[in-house]
Amino acid sequence: MINEKSAALYVIARPIFDRDAFRQFLTDENQTWLEGDNSTDAEKLIEAAGRICYMSFGQRQFRRGSSYIANLIARGHESVLEHASWSFLLCGVSRAFTHQLVRHRIGFSYSQLSQQYHDETEASFVAPRSVVRSPELRRVWTNAVESAKQAYSALLETELSFRSTELSKETRQEAMRLVRSAARSVLPNATETKIFFTANARSLRHFLTIRGAVEGDEEMRIVSALLLRELQPDAPTIFADFRIEELEDGTPIVKKCSCRET
């Protein structure tokens, strides 16, 4: 029997804007700022950072709240978006997915479950939905995963019995690392993993733009939709040009539209 998992996203940290600190700055500089009525912390953070560039407070303030941020994005002044970051814990995704995720180098930081330090004997697996829908594909997939899992356990046991005499020479931790490195080589791309990552609004927008709507990449679309569902309430203006639709098979797709008003 194999355990199966599906994607779960936990938001561990969200942007916080310290109003008191910024008000103190405004007082010290003898400035006033007409804030947007419903701006969120993430939006205030970005607007405050952007306004510093031209000290556009008081008489020099022309836009307000959502209209200010929409204009920043429209003009490509996007480095300001880097000040708002979120930390996510993503579980129930495959190693194949995270291999693609970590290709995003700019504005993303990662900490991922190690297959060298963590025993994967009880690992779960992520089945593609297309496989789950077909009994025949399901049987082939399950057999392959089960046999890989058995091979992993067999390799682990055999390697350990070979190495039991060496354990005194090496640190146990490094010996186990060596053994698990060999055993993990037979684990499939479908092996479930957990990844903690932090990303800023600019890099998240880039990720959603290039990953959210690739029809053939179901796991990417599912994770993109999970992300957008968390990001839009936190920063509606920053993610206003993305929307979630459903494909015929019921899976989500994240589309970018040119529907933003400035």
Ligand SMILES: Cc1cc2nc3c(=O)[nH]c(=O)nc-3n(C[C@H](O)[C@H](O)[C@H](O)COP(=O)(O)OP(=O)(O)OC[C@H]3O[C@@H](n4cnc5c(N)ncnc54)[C@H](O)[C@@H]3O)c2cc1C
């Ligand atoms: C549909 C699709 C198919 C793909 N297929 C493949 C594939 O077959 N094989 C494969 O290896 N990868 C593939 N990729 C991954 C892709 O090439 C990128 O590595 C990945 O999407 C990360 O994108 P990025 O480099 O834009 O992101 P980031 O690394 O986060 O970079 C963000 C942006 O910063 C700038 N930047 C970053 N680094 C540099 C640099 N060194 N020099 C100049 N500018 C830089 C670029 O503007 C870049 O878009 C695919 C991606 C997609 C969406």
